C-alpha cells in the first residue's frame with residue numbers, strides 16, 4: 001500500500017470514528033450544545049463537510065434533500081419541509097418572462113398550474129423554488145454568466161494576476177474554439193500582469209491553488225473549520241493543478257497562499273467602511289495557458305459593488321453597472337416570495353417578508369465550480385442591509401449544498417441543488433452557515449449538453465460538461481439610505 005493510500009485510509013478511519021461519536025451525542029437534527037473548550041471534536045458542520053468531501057467511499061448523495069421529489073413523498077418523508085404557494089398563486093413567468101415560459105403556460109393552463117416554494121423548520125428564512133427556470137432561460141443565463149457578466153468592469157479572480165482583455169476571456173476562448181484564431185497566434189495567450197506592467201491594480205484575492213491535489217485539502221484547514229469561520233474567502237477552492245505547477249511564492253511581495261484572515265464579528269457592518277483596501281500583488285509565476293484552460297481557472301466574478309476578498313468588505317467606491325435583466329429577475333424572485341406563503345392547505349407560513357419595491361440588486365457573485373471544487377462553510381455578512389433576501393441561482397451540475405444555522409454547532413441539512421433551482425436566504429437564514437462541499441458528477445441535465453440543432457451551444461456545453469455555475473445577488477444598502485439604484489429600470 002502506498003503512503004498516499006495509507007494516509008487516505010487513516011483519514012477515513014478518523015472520519016468514521018468522529019462521525020460515530022457525533023451520532024452518539026446527537027440523535028436529532030437540532031442545535032448541539034457549544035463545545036466550549038472542547039478541542040477534540042469537530043463541529044457538526046465540519047463533520048458534514050467531511051462526509052460529502054470524501055472520495056473513498058463515495059458519499060451517499062441520496063441523503064440530501066431533493067425538493068424535486070414528488071410532493072407527497074417529499075412532505076411525507078420530511079415532516080419539517082413545508083410547502084407554500086408563490087405570491088398570489090401566480091406562476092413565476094407572471095413575475096418575469098426571464099424565468100422562461102413553461103409549456104403549461106403556453107397552452108393556457110397557467111391559472112390552474114400553481115408554482116410552489118418550500119420552507120424548512122430547521123432553517124427559518126430559507127425559501128427554495130425548484131425548477132424555477134425553463135431550459136431555454138437557463139441557457140440564456142449561463143451564456144450571460146460565461147460571456148457577458150465576466151467582462152470588465154466586473155472583476156474576476158484572474159484579474160489579480162492576468163491582463164484579461166476588456167472584450168473578455170470568453171470571447172478569446174470562443175475565437176480559438178471556432179478556429180478564428182490559432183494557438184500559434186501569441187495574442188491568444190493572456191499575459192501575466194506582472195510581466196506587462198508593474199501596476200498592481202487588480203482586484204480580488206489570489207488564485208491560490210492548493211498544492212494538495214488529493215481529496216483532502218479541507219484536512220489542511222483547522223480541524224474545527226475555524227479558518228472559514230474567521231474569514232477565509234468563501235470560494236470554490238482550487239483543487240486541480242495548473243498545467244505548470246507553480247511554486248509557492250515566498251517573497252513578501254507575493255500574495256499569501258491563503259487569504260488573509262480578518263477578525264470577524266457577529267455584527268454586520270452598518271456603515272460603509274471606507275478604509276483603503278490593498279489588493280494582492282500580481283504574481284510572476286502564474287502559468288500562461290491557452291484560453292480553453294484559462295476559462296477553467298475562473299473561480300468568481302463580482303457584479304455591482306466590487307468585493308475585496310482579503311478584508312471581506314465591499315469597495316463602496318467601485319460600483320459596476322448591474323446587468324439589468326438580473327435586477328429584474330432578482331426583484332421578481334423577491335416579489336414572488338414576498339408575503340407568499342400563507343397556505344393553510346400546506347401548512348407553510350413565510351415569516352420574513354421583504355417588500356419587493358425595497359429590493360435593489362446591488363452586488364452579486366458568480367461562482368464557477370469545476371467538478372472537484374468546493375466552497376467551504378461560511379456566512380455572508382458583509383452587506384450593510386442584513387434584512388434583504390439573498391437570491392441564488394444554480395446552473396449546470398448539481399451539488400450538495402449544506403445549510404446550517406447561526407453556528408457550526410447546528411447540524412446542517414444537505415440539499416441537492418439542481419440546475420434551474422432558486423434558493424432564497426432571508427431573515428435568520430441570512431446569517432446561517434452554508435457551503436458547497438461537493439459537485440456531483442454526471443448530473444448535467446440533458447438539455448444543457450451538446451445539441452446538434454444548436455451548434456452555438458457547443459462551447460457552453462463543453463464547459464458545463466465539467467462545471468457548475470452559481471449566481472447570487474444581494475442588496476448591500478438598507479433601502480432608505482440607498483442612493484445608488486443601479487437597477488436601470
Ligand SMILES: O=C(O)CCC(=O)C(=O)O
Pocket residue numbers: 234365367375380392394401417434435436470472
Ligand atoms: O455556490 C453556491 O450555491 C453558494 C455560493 C455562496 O455561498 C457564496 O457565493 O457566498
Ligand SMILES: [Fe+2]
Pocket residue numbers: 234378379380434
Ligand atoms: Fe455564501
